[in-house]
Amino acid sequence: MKARYSIFSLARNALNYHQDWRQAWRSPEPKSEYDVVIVGGGGHGLATAYYLAKEHGITNVAVVEKGWLGGGNTGRNTTIVRSNYLWDESAAIYEHSLKLWEGLSQELNFNVMFSQRGIMNLAHNQHELRELHRRINAIRLNGIDSEILNVEQIKAFCPILNCSPTARHPVLGASLQRRGGTARHDAVAWGYARGADSRGVDIIQNCEVTGFRISNGRVQGIETTKGYIGAKKVACVTAGHSGVMAGLAGFRLPIESHPLQALVSEPVKPVLDTVVMSPAVHVYVSQSDKGELVLGAGIDAYNSYAQTGSPLVVEHQLNALVELFPIFSRLRVLRQWAGIVDTCPDASPIIGKMPVEGLYFNCGWGTGGFKATPGSGWVMAYTVAQDRPHPLNAPFGLERFTSGYLIDEHGAAGVAH
Amino acid sequence: MFLISCPFCGPREESEFSYGHEGHIARPADPDSLSDAEWADYLFMRKNPKGWHYERWNHARGCRRWFNVARHTVTHEIRAVYKMGDPPPAIEP
Ligand SMILES: Cc1cc2nc3c(=O)[nH]c(=O)nc-3n(C[C@H](O)[C@H](O)[C@H](O)COP(=O)(O)OP(=O)(O)OC[C@H]3O[C@@H](n4cnc5c(N)ncnc54)[C@H](O)[C@@H]3O)c2cc1C
Ligand SMILES: [Zn+2]
Numbered sequence: 001m002k003a004r005y006s007i008f009s010l011a012r013n014a015l016n017y018h019q020d021w022r023q024a025w026r027s028p029e030p031k032s033e034y035d036v037v038i039v040g041g042g043g044h045g046l047a048t049a050y051y052l053a054k055e056h057g058i059t060n061v062a063v064v065e066k067g068w069l070g071g072g073n074t075g076r077n078t079t080i081v082r083s084n085y086l087w088d089e090s091a092a093i094y095e096h097s098l099k100l101w102e103g104l105s106q107e108l109n110f111n112v113m114f115s116q117r118g119i120m121n122l123a124h125n126q127h128e129l130r131e132l133h134r135r136i137n138a139i140r141l142n143g144i145d146s147e148i149l150n151v152e153q154i155k156a157f158c159p160i161l162n163c164s165p166t167a168r169h170p171v172l173g174a175s176l177q178r179r180g181g182t183a184r185h186d187a188v189a190w191g192y193a194r195g196a197d198s199r200g201v202d203i204i205q206n207c208e209v210t211g212f213r214i215s216n217g218r219v220q221g222i223e224t225t226k227g228y229i230g231a232k233k234v235a236c237v238t239a240g241h242s243g244v245m246a247g248l249a250g251f252r253l254p255i256e257s258h259p260l261q262a263l264v265s266e267p268v269k270p271v272l273d274t275v276v277m278s279p280a281v282h283v284y285v286s287q288s289d290k291g292e293l294v295l296g297a298g299i300d301a302y303n304s305y306a307q308t309g310s311p312l313v314v315e316h317q318l319n320a321l322v323e324l325f326p327i328f329s330r331l332r333v334l335r336q337w338a339g340i341v342d343t344c345p346d347a348s349p350i351i352g353k354m355p356v357e358g359l360y361f362n363c364g365w366g367t368g369g370f371k372a373t374p375g376s377g378w379v380m381a382y383t384v385a386q387d388r389p390h391p392l393n394a395p396f397g398l399e400r401f402t403s404g405y406l407i408d409e410h411g412a413a414g415v416a417h
Numbered sequence: 418m419f420l421i422s423c424p425f426c427g428p429r430e431e432s433e434f435s436y437g438h439e440g441h442i443a444r445p446a447d448p449d450s451l452s453d454a455e456w457a458d459y460l461f462m463r464k465n466p467k468g469w470h471y472e473r474w475n476h477a478r479g480c481r482r483w484f485n486v487a488r489h490t491v492t493h494e495i496r497a498v499y500k501m502g503d504p505p506p507a508i509e510p
Contacts, residue, residue: 243465254461256438257490301436305467305491310418312432345461402457 004109024190025197030204033230034062036384037222038237039209039245041065042074043185044362044369045237046192046203047377048384050108053199055378056385061201062231063193064224066208070189073239074370076339078262078296080275080284081371082119082180084139084146089395089407090348091142096392097375098179104374110191112183113289119180119275120149120158122324124169128280132175149174158274160327168323169281182275182286182294188373212249218357219249235360235384240305240340242363251355253363254345254401258299259309259338260367261317265331267291276324283320292334295321299341299367309338341366346406351380352389352397360384361398422498423476424484437473439463440485441505467491471505 003009003022013021036052038045041063052058065071081101083094105111123129132148139146154174155163163171193203204226211223212234221230236245246253267290277284285295297317300309314336322329344350344364349372351362362380365372379393389397400406422428445451445459464470470490475483487497487508497506 241467243463244467247464247466252458252462252464254457254463256463256465257467302488303438303465303470303472303490304493306493310431312418401461402453404453 024194025203027205028202030062030064030202030207030224030226030229033221034202034232035060036233036235037061037229037231038063038235039222040072040237040239040241041069041189041193041203041205042072042237042239043070043188043192043373044074044239044365044376044380045235046189046196047373048235048237048362048380049196049201049203049377050192050199051378051381052385053196053201055381058385059200061196062229063196063201063203064207064209064222064229065203065205066225068205069193069203070186073260073339073341074189074373075186076262076337077185077370078284078286078294079182079185079370080119080180080277080286080368081114081183082177083144083371084119084121084135084175084177084180085409086135086138087407087409088142090409091139091144093375093379093392093396094372095142095144096378097372100374100378101183101371102179104183104188104191108191108195110187110194112187112191114181114183116179116181117274117286118157118176118178119277120154121175122154122171122276122278122280123173123175124171124278124280126172129173132173136175145177145179147176147178149176158272158276160271160325161276162324162326169278171324180275182288183370185370188370192377209245210248212356212359214249214356214359219359231358233358233360233384235362235380236354237362237380239363239365239369240342242342242361244305246354246361249354249356249359253350253361253398255342255350255364256303257305257340258302258343259304259306260296260299260341261309261313261336261338262294262296263314263317263333263336264288264292264294265328266334268293268331271327272325278320278324281320281323283317283324285321285325293328293331299343300338305340307338307340343367345401346408347410348407349376349396350398351376351393352383353387354398419493419495421474421486421495423479423482424498424500425480425482426476429476429479433476433478435475435477437475437483439465440471440473468510469496469508473501
């Protein structure tokens with residue numbers, strides 16, 4: 001086990017001008033074979049490794065990442081965490097995840113800066129308001145905290161929001177999940193990496209998987225830029241590149257890869273202490289601890305792996321922002337980027353076994369998988385260890401596209417982040 | 418942002434167009450005889466390549482006509498624009 005991080009270790013290291021901090025994880029050369037190889041060192045892949053070791057005692061595991069840890073969507077997302085999903089299947093898995101978030105910093109001995117500042121979803125017309133009521137009722141029946149705010153309550157909760165009845169898209173009401181909020185994205189990857197490494201998992205960065213070795217319908221190992229690595233089981237957790245990985249393994253997925261853009265403003269003093277989302281004008285915003293506004297919107301419509309997007313999407317999102325928050329109209333944008341998200345027709349993930357024996361995929365989280373990182377890794381570890389899905393992810397198998405049992409969160413969630 | 422050459426109107430900004438996703442997916446000739454797996458394949462499974470993609474676009478804010486495009490999904494370069502019903506042109510990698 002690694003030395004624990006604490007106020008005392010911080011004080012001790014401060015005396016040495018922080019020269020003596022040990023590396024949080026090793027960087028070993030790959031072994032010739034592992035019980036489980038996880039492809040993709042994002043939050044979901046690293047969480048899978050952590051729970052495989054911790055919950056299932058499987059430690060002969062490697063995480064193989066083509067770039068650096070969290071350099072994919074984990075480090076590019078707008079970090080919104082919530083569990084207010086409409087359908088029972090989604091509610092169960094996202095709420096499981098939210099409960100894990102609530103203890104995650106303690107669990108990992110790593111501050112993931114999970115901040116339950118609440119998440120407010122706005123309704124701008126009567127239809128949306130009725131939908132919101134329906135959704136909130138369904139969510140509450142699943143035992144998940146959610147409430148409706150009227151315009152007066154919204155004004156009190158978020159005074160800088162433009163609630164004028166003469167606005168182009170007037171605010172008529174909102175839903176609020178107080179247990180929702182944000183977290184520090186990199187810290188989630190680093191915390192899981194450190195926890196997995198200390199239990200014996202090898203984390204191998206700068207190693208791209210270029211093929212699968214499959215014989216008699218069963219996976220034998222992976223081809224990589226560091227050579228062949230044998231594996232009894234392979235778990236593919238590659239988000240936007242899942243279609244590419246499926247292609248390498250010889251099958252297709254119901255997934256398209258799209259750019260999803262985000263941006264941050266210059267830092268300002270604390271002005272927004274919650275997350276505000278508007279599905280209709282399509283923007284969502286929170287303020288980071290550094291003071292930057294963190295802004296996101298919708299995907300670019302076309303398939304792309306370019307990690308960039310079109311300015312028209314940004315323009316749209318900023319129009320929406322200043323409509324809702326006139327106070328932000330003179331802020332400057334500091335940085336803009338995109339991540340490649342793996343969108344599924346029903347806006348729900350695919351977690352489970354694949355047409356090749358010993359090969360498992362966890363993908364299709366699209367624009368909204370950051371919030372699911374702990375729960376997703378937890379069910380994925382179970383699925384790989386037991387060779388069958390946990391009841392929480394059983395409804396999310398690839399089979400649903402054949403059976404027709406889709407979990408359609410598109411219309412249901414309005415915005416899928 | 419990129420320019421797309423509508424075969425009917427000429428080069429226009431991307432913002433004038435709507436995306437029609439993967440092209441050349443033929444509607445089943447005999448839907449009644451399709452198995453569930455074949456339906457799943459037709460309705461949902463996609464190539465989603467990292468590279469050249471044969472896809473449909475609609476000049477929604479222009480002539481409103483559909484056409485096919487061969488576009489690279491990393492560089493966004495457009496190598497071919499061709500009419501609906503035409504076969505996908507071969508592209509040198
Ligand atoms: C701009 C933006 C905003 C978002 N906002 C939110 C939000 O507010 N809330 C929310 O819940 N979700 C949000 N999401 C979605 C969320 O980020 C993703 O669903 C989630 O991060 C996916 O997690 P991951 O760890 O699986 O992905 P990633 O971090 O992308 O990990 C996949 C890893 O696989 C690696 N990989 C790919 N191919 C190979 C290969 N051949 N060999 C080896 N490694 C490979 C990649 O390099 C990458 O590191 C957002 C996404 C984006 C892009
Ligand atoms: Zn035209």
